[in-house]
Structure formats: C-alpha cells, structure tokens
Amino acid sequence: MPDAVDGTAPSGAVRLSTVPSGAAPPAAPQSTGTSLNPADELAAFGASVAGCTKCALAQGRTQVVFGIGDSNADLMFVGEAPGFHEDKQGYPFVGQAGKLLDKLLAGIGLTRDQVYIANVLKCRPPGNRDPHPEEIQACEGHLFRQIELIQPTVVATLGNFATKLLSGKPTGITRVHGAEQPTTLGGRRVLLYPLYHPAAALYTPAMLKVLEEDFRRLPELMGSSLEEPKAASSPLTIVTPEPAVQLGLF
Numbered sequence: 517m518p519d520a521v522d523g524t525a526p527s528g529a530v531r532l533s534t535v536p537s538g539a540a541p542p543a544a545p546q547s548t549g550t551s552l553n554p555a556d557e558l559a560a561f562g563a564s565v566a567g568c569t570k571c572a573l574a575q576g577r578t579q580v581v582f583g584i585g586d587s588n589a590d591l592m593f594v595g596e597a598p599g600f601h602e603d604k605q606g607y608p609f610v611g612q613a614g615k616l617l618d619k620l621l622a623g624i625g626l627t628r629d630q631v632y633i634a635n636v637l638k639c640r641p642p643g644n645r646d647p648h649p650e651e652i653q654a655c656e657g658h659l660f661r662q663i664e665l666i667q668p669t670v671v672a673t674l675g676n677f678a679t680k681l682l683s684g685k686p687t688g689i690t691r692v693h694g695a696e697q698p699t700t701l702g703g704r705r706v707l708l709y710p711l712y713h714p715a716a717a718l719y720t721p722a723m724l725k726v727l728e729e730d731f732r733r734l735p736e737l738m739g740s741s742l743e744e745p746k747a748a749s750s751p752l753t754i755v756t757p758e759p760a761v762q763l764g765l766f
C-alpha cells in the first residue's frame with residue numbers, strides 16, 4: 517500500500533466504526549412493467565451488483581458496499597475501497613475518514629445525503645490492502661454505470677486509485693490534487709476534481725490543510741458551467757469505460 521504522502525488511504529485502523537447518516541443500501545424497486553426512472557434504475561443496479569462475483573474479493577466480503585446518497589446528486593465522491601467497518605455495515609466512509617468527509621462537507625454547507633459517495637472497489641480487500649489491477653478492472657464497470665445513472669456535474673476523486681482510474685492517467689494525486697479536469701464520464705461532460713484521500717489527511721496536518729483548501733473550491737466548481745447542462749430527462753447512454761490504469765506509478 518502506498519504511503520499517506522500519496523493521498524491514498526492507509527490501511528487498517530483508520531476505517532473505524534460510526535453510525536452512517538445516510539439511507540440503507542439500495543433495495544430493488546418493485547417492477548411496475550414500465551421503464552424505471554434513473555433513481556430506481558440505480559437502486560435496481562445496486563441490487564444486481566449485490567451478487568457480483570467478478571473478482572476474488574467476493575469470497576471474503578460480508579457484503580457489497582455499493583454507494584450511498586442522492587441518486588440525482590450534482591457532486592459525487594469516489595474513494596478507494598470499503599474497509600472493515602464499511603464491509604460490516606454496507607456503507608462507504610463510515611469510519612474516521614468518513615467523519616472527516618462529513619466535516620469537510622459541512623464546511624461547504626452540504627451533508628452526505630446531498631451528494632453521492634462510492635468507491636472504486638465495491639468489496640473490501642483483505643486487510644485493507646491496496647486494490648489490485650485485476651480487481652479494479654473487474655469492478656470499474658459498476659462505477660462507470662453509477663456515474664452514468666447519477667449524472668453528476670463534479671466527480672471528486674479521493675486519493676490515487678480513484679483519480680488514476682477516472683482520469684485515465686497515471687499521474688499521482690500529489691501532482692493533480694485541486695486541479696479540475698474537464699472530462700467525459702458516463703457519456704457526459706463532468707469536472708473531475710482530484711482530492712487527497714481523507715484517511716491520508718487524518719495523519720498529516722499539512723495534507724489536511726491542502727484538502728480543506730481544495731474542498732472549499734467545490735461550490736465554485738459545481739456552479740461553473742459545463743458544455744452540456746444537466747437535464748433531468750436526458751436519455752441514458754452506454755458508457756465506454758476508460759481502461760483501468762496500471763497502478764504502482766507513484
């Protein structure tokens with residue numbers, strides 16, 4: 517696992533238990549025989565991912581940690597992977613890093629119910645080790661589909677793994693944090709906004725300061741105009757996921 521200087525979640529004790537403030541993991545909506553709206557489609561997709569066996573992490577997990585928050589959020593966060601408590605509780609960012617994320621959100625007048633939070637991996641790597649490339653590759657379609665359904669305007673990546681996957685570039689978080697990158701995700705123009713991982717910032721005051729500063733730009737970025745404004749009824753398009761980047765390029 518890379519060290520905290522790279523902004524990637526350190527392993528182990530940082531993912532401590534707290535009670536999540538959000539709703540329960542998505543339950544499959546009842547079929548009405550008509551086409552689903554994006555929120556129901558996200559819930560149905562979450563229910564289908566709950567049985568995922570695309571990689572070996574399925575064998576060791578308690579449950580899939582799909583994501584939490586507003587299915588129509590303008591702002592989406594993407595972390596690394598569930599830890600021990602996320603795996604047990606079924607929600608992302610329920611530990612100390614999640615508490616910091618909640619605090620940072622409060623600082624810009626938001627709660628986690630107003631954003632969407634997901635991870636690159638939906639299942640916990642044993643011992644909170646780094647995600648393996650084949651696990652990212654197996655899981656990335658789930659994340660791209662979430663982005664496609666939620667249609668955020670800003671996607672804030674937390675740490676190296678999410679940043680490298682969604683930027684499609686190997687440049688590490690230390691170089692790109694706080695610099696928004698217009699890109700196409702889920703068939704739509706979004707602003708990708710790399711941030712240090714809160715778990716890393718918990719241990720490094722200088723990094724925390726930078727994370728706080730970077731975080732404060734989020735409202736401005738959410739307000740900035742993109743080429744294609746969000747339209748509630750716009751048709752969903754098929755995602756062409758960018759390939760998982762090779763890791764270990766810090």
Ligand code: URA
Nearest residue numbers: 595596597598608609
């Ligand atoms: N909890 C998560 O859900 N993801 C992380 O990346 C770290 C902690």
